[in-house]
Amino acid sequence: MRTAVLVEPTEFELQDRERPTPGPDDVLVAIRDVGICGSDIHYYEHGRIGDYVVEEPLVLGHESAGEVVEVGENVSGLEAGDRVALEPGVPCRRCGHCKRGEYHLCESVEFMATPPHDGAFAEYVSWPADFAYRLPETVSTVEGALCEPLSVGLHAAQRGNVGTGDTVLVTGAGPIGLTVAEAVRAAGATDVLITDVVPEKLAFARERGVDRAIDVRETDLATAVDEYTDGVGADVVVEASGAEPSIRSTLEGVRRGGTVVLVGLSEEAEVPFDVLEVIDNEIDVHGSFRYANTYPAAIDLLADGVVDVEGMVDFRSSLEDVDDAFDRAMEPTVIKGMISLDDA
Numbered sequence: 584m585r586t587a588v589l590v591e592p593t594e595f596e597l598q599d600r601e602r603p604t605p606g607p608d609d610v611l612v613a614i615r616d617v618g619i620c621g622s623d624i625h626y627y628e629h630g631r632i633g634d635y636v637v638e639e640p641l642v643l644g645h646e647s648a649g650e651v652v653e654v655g656e657n658v659s660g661l662e663a664g665d666r667v668a669l670e671p672g673v674p675c676r677r678c679g680h681c682k683r684g685e686y687h688l689c690e691s692v693e694f695m696a697t698p699p700h701d702g703a704f705a706e707y708v709s710w711p712a713d714f715a716y717r718l719p720e721t722v723s724t725v726e727g728a729l730c731e732p733l734s735v736g737l738h739a740a741q742r743g744n745v746g747t748g749d750t751v752l753v754t755g756a757g758p759i760g761l762t763v764a765e766a767v768r769a770a771g772a773t774d775v776l777i778t779d780v781v782p783e784k785l786a787f788a789r790e791r792g793v794d795r796a797i798d799v800r801e802t803d804l805a806t807a808v809d810e811y812t813d814g815v816g817a818d819v820v821v822e823a824s825g826a827e828p829s830i831r832s833t834l835e836g837v838r839r840g841g842t843v844v845l846v847g848l849s850e851e852a853e854v855p856f857d858v859l860e861v862i863d864n865e866i867d868v869h870g871s872f873r874y875a876n877t878y879p880a881a882i883d884l885l886a887d888g889v890v891d892v893e894g895m896v897d898f899r900s901s902l903e904d905v906d907d908a909f910d911r912a913m914e915p916t917v918i919k920g921m922i923s924l925d926d927a
């Protein structure tokens with residue numbers, strides 16, 4: 584089968600690899616669509632993300648969906664011909680975190696396209712059936728693949744306990760910020776403000792219906808939020824840029840007694856944060872890491888037309904054109920590129 588393998592930073596090689604054989608609890612999936620995520624780009628450019636270093640050739644791509652072509656002998660509920668979204672992180676299912684249902688915190692999660700685990704830029708992936716979710720007819724495999732970033736947004740909204748009538752400030756209008764915006768709307772937020780430093784990203788967010796798009800290069804964030812909220816501040820701020828100034832600015836946007844959710848991963852592990860402000864204003868600060876149990880909700884929301892992810896896609900490219908696709912995906916105005924494979 585065809586695979587695109589990252590053999591060195593900035594170097595993909597198209598390799599012909601043996602088609603995997605599904606184990607008894609697995610499904611073999613002919614991959615149709617795979618999103619290019621910021622983490623794929625980071626591995627492509629730098630060969631590492633923090634402690635995760637690409638030491639062996641690695642197949643990238645963890646936002647994927649396709650068609651089941653074979654099922655293992657123990658699998659029920661899925662059959663050949665079903666289209667599925669693949670949840671990319673598979674936990675041990677036995678540890679305390681798994682048993683509590685917070686399986687995304689399992690220390691033994693094997694996550695696609697995170698060294699040493701291969702991802703989905705491949706014709707076929709064999710995957711545990713309980714992490715493969717059937718897509719209804721009305722949900723495309725592009726949408727199925729983008730259940731992954733949508734899940735990051737849904738989990739962030741849950742971490743922020745976003746509720747009906749809330750005003751939410753999202754910092755960063757990349758794919759994650761945009762899925763957060765979709766998720767908080769679905770959770771009942773009535774006012775969504777978003778920031779960025781790229782005018783095209785802000786214009787796009789505006790087209791998607793955010794109530795206020797703030798260019799923080801030109802506009803003081805605290806003033807803009809105060810104007811919008813009559814000096815109160817946002818109920819919830821979700822940081823989705825990873826930029827250090829933006830992380831620090833979350834405390835300028837949140838109301839007293841409000842919640843800050845940190846999703847964006849800073850280049851630096853330590854970012855100065857005014858703890859006196861946090862205490863004095865009784866701010867709840869939550870980290871948000873990936874997601875758990877979000878795929879069924881993501882698929883339902885897509886099927887019901889409550890959220891949109893397909894509109895974020897700027898282009899679809901082929902496995903053979905993966906180099907060109909990554910070059911395009913790195914352009915600052917591009918939101919989401921996809922690698923799409925022919926029907927298997």
Ligand SMILES: NC(=O)C1=CN([C@@H]2O[C@H](COP(=O)(O)OP(=O)(O)OC[C@H]3O[C@@H](n4cnc5c(N)ncnc54)[C@H](O)[C@@H]3O)[C@@H](O)[C@H]2O)C=CC1
Nearest residue numbers: 621755757758759779823824825826829846847848872873
């Ligand atoms: N916690 C988690 O589970 C996950 C975290 N992430 C992280 O979330 C962040 C966002 O991911 P993507 O949307 O894919 O990244 P992205 O790089 O495509 O988007 C970030 C956006 O922030 C904007 N930005 C840069 N500086 C800014 C500033 N000072 N104020 C406001 N906006 C600013 C950029 O122009 C860009 O539009 C990244 O740090 C990524 O690593 C991504 C996936 C999961």
Ligand SMILES: CC(=O)[C@H](N)C(=O)O
Nearest residue numbers: 620621622694697873
């Ligand atoms: C941080 C990422 O972008 C990636 N989606 C991951 O969950 O590892």
